[in-house]
Amino acid sequence: MTGKILSIILIVSGLAAGLAMYYLQVYGYYDDVTARPGQDVMLLPIGGETPEPIAYGDFTAIDADSSPIRYRACFTTPRKPAELAQLYQLSEVRAPRNAPGWFDCFDAARLGAALRDGAAMAFLAEANIEFGVDRIVAVTEDGRGYIWHELNNCGEKAYDGTIVGDECPPRPDAGQ
Incomplete structure (x- = not known):
């Protein structure tokens, strides 16, 4: 028994x-991200170092303190991808990270297909938003936009144990 x-x-x-x-x-x-009008959707100008806001609406986002790559957001914009590509830095990212299934507006598979097919373009919003993590913004032809965080080359090296090298900025916790 x-x-x-x-x-x-x-x-x-x-x-x-x-x-x-x-x-x-x-x-x-x-957690739900509190919208900050005029500051939520920013893109990095070609040749610039400071992100600039673009016109957007219907912003919704989630984030988690447990990881810098859990940020996801959706929005709408009147701007077309080709118009934005004339002013802002493009990103080579063609495969967005998945979002939780309950965050309905962010469909990574459909967005990835749109990026590969040219129906959407990805832009760099901010490099090293946290060490080794870039913020990526994608805009589709029909005015839908998506934001997520992606590991950059420095982040991939730092997290897989490879020597980071001189081309990466120093880690914030390196001196501690």
């Missing part, structure tokens, strides 16, 4: 831990 009780306790504990882990990964750490 004791063996059955211990087995039940182990099974229930395992299920509870699995459910808690799933909830924390998919829902638990995300």
